Amino acid sequence: MAYRIKAIELYLRETPPNRVSMSIGRMGSTGTRSTSPIAHVRMVVSDSEGNESFGCAADRLSVRWLDKRPGREKGLKLRELVRLIRDARDIYLASSQEFESPFGHWRACYPKIMKAGEDAKQEALMSSFAAALFERAMLDAVCRLAGEPIHTMIREDRLGFEPTAFHPETKGLKVTDYTTARPLTSFDIRHTVGNSDAITGDDLPAEQRVNDGLPETLEEHIREDGVRYFKVKLSGDRKRDLRRTARIWEVLPFDRGAHVTMDANEAYYDLAEFEAFVRDLEKQQLGLFQHLLWIEQPLPRALTLDPKTAPAIRRIAERKPLLIDEADGSLMSYKTAYKIGYHGASHKNCKGFFKSLLNRALVTHHNREGEPAFMSGEDLQNLPIVPLQQDFASLAILGIDHCERNGHHYNYGLSMLSEKDKASVARRNTDLYEKRDGEWFLKIRDGAVECASLQCDGYGVADEPDWASMEDLETWLDRCYPA
Secondary structure, eight states: OOEEEEEEEEEEEOOOOOSSOOOBTTBOOOSSOOOOOEEEEEEEEEETTSOEEEEEEEEEOOHHHHOOOTTOOHHHHHHHHHHHHHHHHHHHHHOOSOBSOHHHHHHHHHHHHHHHHHHTTOOHHHHHHHHHHHHHHHHHHHHHHHTSBHHHHHHTTOSOOOGGGTOGGGTTOOGGGSSOSSOOOEEEEEEEEOTTOOOSGGGSOGGGOOOSSSOOSHHHHHHHHOOOEEEEEOOSOHHHHHHHHHHHHHHSOGGGTOEEEEEOTTOOOOHHHHHHHHHHHHHHOHHHHHTEEEEEOOSOHHHHTOGGGHHHHHHHHHHSOEEESTTOOSTTHHHHHHHHTOOEEEEOGGGOHHHHHHHHHHHHHHHHTTOOOEEEEOOSSOOTTHHHHHHHHHHHHHTOOEEEOOHHHHTTTTTTSOHHHHHHHHHHOTTTEEEETTEEEEOOBTTEEEOGGGOSSBSSOOSOOOGGGSEEHHHHHHHHSOO
């Protein structure tokens, strides 16, 4: 089967202000309830038999996470990111000749998008974010044309995926070796505890409460959602982090098998200071340390991939596995980090699905060689419908059964959606969402969600999004962030 891209449109869905503010790493809380604009792509693809289908993809424009370089205000970074998205669209449209392999077409477009970002002096994460939108929209359309969910298309090798094109050491692996035989349809929610999140009611005076009927403290989330997996944000201040983790330990439900990960979001600028934090954590909080699965992205992205850090990183990794996230800007980042001593790489759809699949093949290779390696499921405040559901569809293939999901509790359910989109949820996805007090929310039971409904034709989204309820992306940018 051959395919051709016929058209691409760009949209923006604005959201109501967050329920509460959040802070990660050294990025302090803005003190305001910010909005979470979500860029959407609509791609039209035809096949050689004369059929035609749309494909969609979407991600939150999280420029504070993508580009942490100092002295660059939010409006500038948003304009630069939208420019990269526009460049990526033009690259996909310019490559309008027929293609038989979606993976092959991605291979042709991806380096051009990354080069455009490099020429514009952008962070690699910004460029890969732009590339990932069009990759997923293309995959969604191709799967819809085939009348199959993406899990089936991957398992039956109908997308042309070939990891040896980048990682020769994976020769001999079949796609069935590093993907799930059946798609996962149940996921434990890993609840994010941001640096400014209230732990107990004592941290949240009555006058500061939102009082919207949803949990507002860590204790309340544990009690009402039954969550057992937690992701604790670190600030880079060793003494502060130790005090905060000690308080968090006091409320976590370890009697129900709680597990913890930690994420510094590049906050530890001094490697020796981070090593001291890990040593002190083990010495002072052994109980928590024993329940700690891994520590994510402790160092700035540039320092992470510095070979000179290898001796210290390997010492730390003997105590606890380390995972890269923000440092995972290129297709070779995980391979480089693994040689230094990091065992894990995060999956995020905003960094690219094929990239995660390549990393998954590498993990399988290392494990077969008796070498420790793993992948985690993180998110970038994934919000419904398209970003959240497509990320779950990816995790279903990668075999990652617990994942960070913070968008659902920093935002008020599906309040950002149109009535048409909510009607689609009511028709298609009542395993994943539930209606309460007139609004739809992620349905968490005993700390987990069920989402078999996402195994539909395409990439996790059954119905076409309500494009009429959105705004043209560049029109929105000119209106809200004029140059």
